[in-house]
Amino acid sequence: MYDPLTSTYSFPCPLGNEAKVPLSAFRLLERLPGAAHPAVYRILFSCRCGHDHPGLVSHDELDWAPLGAGAQTTFRNLMTSQDDSLASELAELAAARIRAGEWPWSFFCFLEGRPRPITPSSFALIAPGDGTFGVAVRCPACSAVSVNLVTREHVDIPFWNDARVGVVGHVFHTDALRAIDVFRAELLSARFDERRLDLER
Template identity: 30%
Template sequence: MHTFDALAGGWDATCGASGDPQVLRLSAFRRVRRLPGPAAPPAHLVTYRCACGDEHGALMSSAELDWLPVAATFGAHYDLMTGRMGRDPDAGPGLWARSMQRGHWPVTLRCEHHAGPVPAWPSCLRALEPDEEGAARWYLVHYVCPLCERRGSEVMRREALELVPRAA
């Protein structure tokens, strides 16, 4: 089971070579393959570029890919009103819900079969090809459109692959 670190903007991962812990950001993904099997809950094999320079794999459920970034966004926090640590389990999903209502989804795709941006989740991605390993600014992103289930590709900036909700 993976956890999502909202401050770092990524999931916990372990280097397959050294065993060192690291943060797995969406921009480190190279391939996402949905595994055959039951429809619920679906499982995905995520191949990612590790800090060691090699590619490793991580088995993740759709809930880990899509829901953890939303649910973990605001967990424990310092409550200024009470002067104590507090936990509002609805704060993260509430912030994401407001962000999504304004059109800012975790991932926004441009499917040629739709007039406007398509709201999507990390599990919709299939492959990410950086323009330059290590210092990538642009990615060729291959995906399956969540609305029409057609495959597509688009060029995205690294910032578009950051899983942080927008407050404004």
């Protein structure tokens, strides 16, 4: 259900049409207990119809499809005049960049005071604000939840990585972040400090 050419996930909209939304339209991501192979995430996404709907996304779809790993499409390779798989081409490009020390997504962990590489399943909440997005991220290294203020591209485009992000100066309790409305209210009253996101090479 992920289309790497448009960078969108598709879900059914209860009002009839298929909704194609980027990762930044997700509002809440929560790993379902139980399902492990593959892990499944319950998400809430902001639909073009004006409502938020629930959806299910597998771990692979969430974390690796944006890097091209699941693409079904082929393309005409002009150098060899053969049809090649877009999946292997995109996945190879992504692998080369990761080997070179880049990572598709990152955030600033407040508790550890340093940037950390992540994948989309580390996002817990995503809320659009005044031209930016507030994201609550569960650190894969220390499990603390930090809140960063980032651009839409930082969320939607793998390897974009904002050079500087806003960071709220305290760790968030997971319970306080269960609902998107509570998160929005937290964002409005929060103070952000600027931090650099360069990952160590």
